[in-house]
Amino acid sequence: MRTLKVELDQRSYPIHIGPNLLDQAELVLPTLSQKKVAIVTNTTVGPLYLERLKNALEKSKVAAISIILPDGEQYKNWETLNLIYDSLLENRCERNTAIIALGGGVIGDIAGFAAATYQRGVPFIQVPTTLLAQVDSSVGGKTAINHPLGKNMIGAFYQPKLVLADINTLDTLPERELKAGIAEVIKYGLIRDLPFFEWLELNIGKLLERNPEALGYAISRSCENKAEVVARDERESGERALLNLGHTFGHAIENAMGYGNWLHGEAVAAGTVLAARLSLFMGMLTEPDLARILALFEKAGLPTRSPEIGTERYIQLMELDKKVEDGKMRFVLLEKIGKARVRSDVPKEALSRTLESHG
């Protein structure tokens, strides 16, 4: 087991990464202020891992209530959130009853937002079971639900007390979701870690084969990168925005195609290629670097062509993004592989040309 730490003063917390952590209730116990927890999971992950986690907790005399949600990004909304609140209230959960998110990014985001807002905030624990959640969404305290007019528009910064990434849960992850998670892994290499990008070029095959050592390394290295950025800029007033490489384009793709039809990681992959292309048009990235980026996404089996939803519609959807400031769109662009930068001076023509290229 590897343990990292997100350094945020009194709100610092550990990330444990390793095999069979689901059975190790002793990792959870120190964070509980009450022998009762509420586990939020979904209809896909629940049947696989809920009993194991509950049993481990119950052996340590921790009572667990379960809240099982429908599976999918299209359920990351008010209605589903209210199912959580209803259940917490019906089961008399209190201010010191911890909420545990057992699942992927959607479960982490919605359960985290429920934890941030139920009784004005209860303790929260992340048990991510997808690669995407283990390398990205479970770390850093972003929680949210979607609004019909935009993804993650309603949410809170709310840090967990603990992240428990059990690598073995990736064994049951559908291949498409594994690949989607790899998109966020590649992102860390692109924005701030050239040696990791180079490692990925050499080892992407091992990740796709789910080699445990390779997965463990990639998850730890990703979390290290994320933890460093979050520690320096928790609320995204600066550097943290770089983690959104490909996300402004990606969110537009997800929204236009209907949440859940493109997986988040797939949209981020296609969106990152657009961001790289735009970086090239802006005179930042070189052609050979763009080619390397395309090649790595392709080796990972990720989409590099964005869907045809029309330039106007793309721009409309991107203008709804949270990164808009004083009416100006801000883009995370690449200076080179391993170095990203925010630019708010992108000419409309460069943007249109990028969107028309589809990657």
Next chain:
Amino acid sequence: MRTLKVELDQRSYPIHIGPNLLDQAELVLPTLSQKKVAIVTNTTVGPLYLERLKNALEKSKVAAISIILPDGEQYKNWETLNLIYDSLLENRCERNTAIIALGGGVIGDIAGFAAATYQRGVPFIQVPTTLLAQVDSSVGGKTAINHPLGKNMIGAFYQPKLVLADINTLDTLPERELKAGIAEVIKYGLIRDLPFFEWLELNIGKLLERNPEALGYAISRSCENKAEVVARDERESGERALLNLGHTFGHAIENAMGYGNWLHGEAVAAGTVLAARLSLFMGMLTEPDLARILALFEKAGLPTRSPEIGTERYIQLMELDKKVEDGKMRFVLLEKIGKARVRSDVPKEALSRTLESHG
């Protein structure tokens, strides 16, 4: 104009109290990071004060969009909250667009929760227009909406950047609401400020006549008390709970009678009398002190008898309160006038006897 400060490190903020502050946009300008704001108000307060505030802002080149909600505690819910989100998104409000709450406690609570959660948090300004909001709910960062199973069950701690209490707005406040606000004013005397309680015994008539000097003093003294408590215990892990004197009973009354039928302050008055009676039964408060408390509430024209909703139902509703810890109900009780204490060892019989006394 009096100016106080809530001391919370980087999140410290001023409270300005005085006449005609609505016209003084220069008090607001330093807190804005963008020349655009969204004003949330209701159908009662909007026609009275919205144009004045908008005009003052527009003279300083600040564009203001308006979001006008139906008036009443019964609208402090998901549906109304979503009206705010819809409007913020339709009007392209961004992460640095401030939300201004112009109204009473309900508007402050729901607009504050919208500010806490829209795009994971935008700047928030309180412009309270009721006595209750000026002395209590606008200060301290508690935001929330109600759930069918309990009041303020969904919310966040989210501090405003500024509180602007324009005393003249109380001129149009219905008498019933003025009295309801006085309930929270009396609370500060009861829990931690005996000299203020004594001042109230002498000056309650002036408050009811809306004497501006008396109102200004009572509001400042209340805010001073609240600011001190909040600075020491922002998230209610200890001392702040004392501010909930009468609220566990009060919330049960509000819920049982249907939100909006009893005003919050009215329920708090009747609830405080119950808490005082329980304090007597617990051997804490004396009979003469109880009589003084009853007399002051009566002079203020506030209800001192709680409604007949049945002991069982009271207990059921109180068990839903956020102050329950490890299944035990916690009560804010009075040792004497000017000193409150949390007790979690109240015997069932003392509680039943209190509830059956109705005050």
